[in-house]
Amino acid sequence: MTRSAGMTRREAVAVSVASLGGAAVMTIGLPTSAAAATGTAAAAGDQPWRDKNKSAARRADALLNAMTFDEQVVLVTAVDPADYQPLAHLGIPVMNRVDASDGLRGDTGVTAFPAPNALAATFDPDLAEKYGDAIAKEARGKSWNILLGPTVDIDRNPRNGRESEAYGEDPLLSGLIGAAVTRGFQKNDVIAQVKHFTCYNQEEGRNSLDVVVSERALREVYYPAFEHAIRDGGALSVMGSYPRINGVFACENPHTIGALKNDLGLKGYLGTDYYPSGDRVAEFNAGVDSAALTPDTPKAAFTDGRIPKDRTRDAARRTLYALFASGAYDNPVPATPAAVVTTDAHQTIARITGEQATVLLKNERGLLPLSKKKTIAVIGPAGKDAITGVEGSSYVDPGAFTTALDAIKAKAGASNVLFSQGSVGDVALPVIPxxxxxxxxxxxxxxxxxxxxxxxxxxxxxxxxxxxxxxxxxxxxxxxxxxxxxxxxxxxxxxxxxxxxxxxxxxxxxxxxxxxxxxxxxxxxxxxxxxxxxxxxxxxxxxxxxxxxxxxxxxxxxxxxxxxxxxxxxxxxPQSLIPDAVATAKKADMAVVFVNNYSGEAFDRDNLALPGDQNQLIEAVAAANPNTIVVLNTSGPMLMPWLAKVPSVLQAWYQGAATGTSIANILYGDAEPGGRLPVTFPADEQQGPSTYTGGKSDSAYGSITYDEGIYVGYKWYDKHAAKPLFPFGHGLSYTSFSYRDARVTGRGRGDIAGEISVEVRNTGKRTGSDVVQVYVGHLPTRVDTPARTLAGFARVALKPGERTTTTIEISRRLLSYWDEDKNRWITPTGKVPVYVGTSVADAGYAGSITVN
Missing domain, CATH: 2.60.120.260 (Galactose-binding domain-like)
Known part of the structure; x- marks a missing residue:
């Protein structure tokens, strides 16, 4: 949903709906924090659904049978806290919703965590679960019990304005990180609403766009992360997306919704995004279960026959099941939201996430880590002008954070640090007089x-x-x-x-x-x-x-x-800041140039270039100081025409409240750059799947064909023999590692088809971590299958000289493809090659699995 400065979400909703030809609805779309409806205490014998010893399914059935039809309608259409009052006697709490992909949007006194694609760069599901747990604890403190997140949209095109809200281009990585965040959320008696189902991969024309996509691509690329979040993470709700999918809006598409509930395993409820285009009655009849974000849903349709009563009953039951299974029914949120819910522990999780997310793209001459005895020129937006997060529905106020400039001064001493602005970064400039x-x-x-x-x-x-x-x-x-x-x-x-x-x-x-x-x-x-x-x-x-x-x-x-x-x-x-930056760079032993880009909801990037004068700044500083390090405070991949002229480059993403501290720790070696790329960095504008060229307004009714099929991300590069700037999985370390004694073992006909074990040794002089990545090759079939598919990964941390053997299981699903004629998964029999390494580009042959 969109609004301008000074507009409430309610007002923005009205403007949006009116612009699309609908009635301007002035009903609040996002409830404010409010006390849960506790209802009247009742004995379990009078209200058997209160018996915590019964399963969530049985409790949901018992409560559903006790509800009048009108109460069922109230449950599935309630928007504001007051709407839930007729259900209070049943113990049904107010369902308060908050955007929560990387913290709590709209609240203060919270933790702004690094952006979701930064989390994905850690390749660490355990850390992701802690990240989700911390967000959910803060959500409960602020009286929210429905968390709109995590976001598991596949990063099909790096120009996507909301690229940094999700977990990258690979379905397995996206799914495992998304499932871990979901588990972290829901261990706190809240409901995770995973978004956006499905094919939400761009902002331009999003409310009316038609995505033409094959069934195989849906099953192999766009569905799996949701299935992981549901089956492995236990997600109890899913948010539908805006676009049309093969001509039918996602929120009224019985084909995709049927797959979500019947094949991907959703037992909870399906909600919509804020005011999607389309027909509200058709949405419910197709399988939408909640009108919480569509207040213009006509309630009369539930009683006049347009929406069958069985459909209403099913929607109510799914909502009740989610409330019971999550613990939200039994554990109401506080009546009064706390002013401050961030903690030192949560800030530490944000910092550790930022450190483990930072990717060392290049490090010639071992320039990093820096010596604290050297003078350093800090150039670019390294202060409060840093970009801390993606804007729009996932923007989180970072509060008072330590800037990179201040953190560097604390490390090296203020007398060793020179500063020059160099560029104001990706910002709006003053109007020309x-x-x-x-x-x-x-x-x-x-x-x-x-x-x-x-x-x-x-x-x-x-x-x-x-x-x-x-x-x-x-x-x-x-x-x-x-x-x-x-x-x-x-x-x-x-x-x-x-x-x-x-x-x-x-x-x-x-x-x-x-x-x-x-x-x-x-x-x-x-x-x-x-x-x-x-x-x-x-x-x-x-x-x-x-x-x-x-x-x-x-x-x-x-x-x-x-x-x-x-x-x-x-x-x-009118006056460039670059000459002053060059003069400053010449005075220092080292120069660190910070550059950024703005990214957010409602529009996509026009290209992959650094905005404004930032490329020129890097070129000029690098010419003045051969020891130049570039820190990319960006939403994702950028073209780097200056790459050969700088010895070191760090991809820092958006790091929320950790923006300064984590980057300074990386620069000076107090932490290692633990990140690995969750997306491929293109070498030019032409690489990657097709881009959209149609109208950009919500009412444009444009179309895009996903003609790359299943070949998204690194699979596209393999398919077209294209060399990217940096491959998926890439990331250097301050130490070095060796792999040996890789062994591939089959596991029979079960869900786990095989496993690979490999010994990893730290051959360097510093403690560090590496991400062992396992890929499978072409399947033994005449059907076209990818040359490499990520099949598993593991992060290992080792002291100098230390070694460990890690074992990674390979799922049978990853050795299968979707047969569109037979409408099912096919697992070809025969040998499948297995590769292991530190990125998709350097993974070497380790053996094969024989699939029976």
């Missing part, structure tokens, strides 16, 4: 022409002069039609010579041309993710001469504009 513009005929400002339609064609509706370009959530002049376009022309005179950065906050489509160079030709649905402090600007950089006027043309149209209305702010940074 009118006094630097002149019209083509020499007047102050820009000539502005406005046209009917979005193609800048025909005679202008109006021609005027504007001092600058700055309009938000509405038209810049009166009497424009619903669809319009505009062109501003004139001269721009920069005050100084050097690199000038120009960007725009945009809702609509824009093209910016300065001195004959196109700096931007893109469109955006929105420019913010409505939950979070920052805004997303797009643009480019150009070298200009101070005092020399250059031509500027800006074109705009309402194409793809979001439901808040047309918006554009033309912004700039």
């Amino acid at each position: 009118g006094d630097v513009f002149t019209t083509p005929d020499g007047k102050a400002g820009l000539k502005a022409e406005f046209f009917s339609g979005e193609s800048l064609s025909g005679d202008p509706l109006a021609t005027t002069v504007t001092s600058t370009i700055d309009f938000r959530w509405g038209n810049p002049i009166a009497d424009l039609p619903a669809k319009w376009s505009a062109r501003w022309t004139g001269k721009l005179t920069p005050p100084t010579t050097g690199l000038v950065r120009i960007n725009t906050l945009l809702s609509g489509a824009a093209k910016i041309v300065v001195d004959g160079v196109t700096l931007l030709d893109e469109s955006r649905f929105l420019w913010d993710s409505f939950f979070g402090p920052k805004e997303s600007a797009i643009g480019g950089v150009i070298e200009l001469t101070g005092g020399k006027a250059v031509d500027i043309t800006v074109e705009y149209s309402t194409k793809d504009a979001g439901f808040y209305g047309p918006s554009m702010k033309l912004c700039w940074q």
